[in-house]
Amino acid sequence: MSFDAVIDVKDVTKSFGGLTAVNKCSLRVERGSITGLIGPNGAGKSTLFNMVAGNIVPDSGSIYFDGEDVTGVPPYKLFARGLLRTFQIAHEFSHMTALENLMVVPGDQPGERLANIWFRPDFVRKAEHHVRQKALDVIDFLKLGHVKNELAGNLSGGQKKLLELGRTMMVDAKVVLLDEVAAGVNRTLLQDLAANIERMNEELGYTFFVIEHDMDLIGRLCDPVIVMAQGEVIAQGPMEEIRANPEIIEAYFGSPVEAA
Numbered sequence: 001m002s003f004d005a006v007i008d009v010k011d012v013t014k015s016f017g018g019l020t021a022v023n024k025c026s027l028r029v030e031r032g033s034i035t036g037l038i039g040p041n042g043a044g045k046s047t048l049f050n051m052v053a054g055n056i057v058p059d060s061g062s063i064y065f066d067g068e069d070v071t072g073v074p075p076y077k078l079f080a081r082g083l084l085r086t087f088q089i090a091h092e093f094s095h096m097t098a099l100e101n102l103m104v105v106p107g108d109q110p111g112e113r114l115a116n117i118w119f120r121p122d123f124v125r126k127a128e129h130h131v132r133q134k135a136l137d138v139i140d141f142l143k144l145g146h147v148k149n150e151l152a153g154n155l156s157g158g159q160k161k162l163l164e165l166g167r168t169m170m171v172d173a174k175v176v177l178l179d180e181v182a183a184g185v186n187r188t189l190l191q192d193l194a195a196n197i198e199r200m201n202e203e204l205g206y207t208f209f210v211i212e213h214d215m216d217l218i219g220r221l222c223d224p225v226i227v228m229a230q231g232e233v234i235a236q237g238p239m240e241e242i243r244a245n246p247e248i249i250e251a252y253f254g255s256p257v258e259a260a
């Protein structure tokens with residue numbers, strides 16, 4: 001089987017004091033996949049994610065993104081290369097509209113440089129028009145047109161999550177890391193959110209790497225699913241296989257996965 005790993009984690013370890021949160025962990029995320037990462041509380045999922053996203057530097061081991069060693073590369077540089085993590089709409093952004101929240105994502109806009117505003121106003125206007133058009137396209141794609149002029153702080157939990165997804169679409173992301181995207185989202189909007197993740201994956205070619213406690217959502221979206229426990233990868237495969245593996249379920253969830 002050919003395997004095109006867009007994220008390749010090799011033998012990565014991270015300890016906090018005496019506690020080894022991630023222990024010689026290796027895993028790969030295939031380009032174009034929606035890969036899930038599950039496991040009980042304290043399994044090391046967030047620590048692993050933080051290392052992939054550049055927020056934490058591993059003690060040992062390597063992380064490759066798109067074939068290049070990015071171990072210890074900070075998040076803003078990974079962002080520029082197309083590896084993005086969704087982040088909650090920050091307080092300061094809650095006072096901007098949904099549309100404005102999208103328009104501020106691509107940094108380094110020509111209008112941010114004073115010299116351009118003074119000497120090249122047409123250039124600035126065209127660039128802003130382009131960003132606005134892109135933001136409107138994203139709003140359309142996510143079917144958020146009815147709230148585009150609403151302050152982000154007034155959106156529902158699910159709409160905020162959609163907007164977070166939308167922010168990743170403003171730059172040309174190759175891989176999006178989603179951390180507990182279902183938390184605080186009602187069931188109806190969760191279906192919207194899931195449908196949009198699928199569309200971004202199928203229609204726009206995004207790869208997703210997803211930490212999630214909602215097993216229904218993992219089952220719907222993810223293939224493969226990687227299971228971590230006590231800092232190690234203990235299984236991976238399609239969700240049906242994971243669900244059907246009584247040893248994993250009993251040993252690491254203590255109950256059937258459906259009830260986790």
Ligand SMILES: Nc1ncnc2c1ncn2[C@@H]1O[C@H](COP(=O)(O)OP(=O)(O)OP(=O)(O)O)[C@@H](O)[C@H]1O
Nearest residue numbers: 016019020021039040041042043044045046047048
């Ligand atoms: N900054 C830190 N300092 C000290 N210990 C930490 C730190 N971050 C994580 N840990 C510990 O490392 C272990 C793994 O934590 P981590 O948050 O990665 O697990 P998780 O699988 O994401 O759990 P959850 O599902 O509850 O979020 C836990 O025992 C946790 O207490």
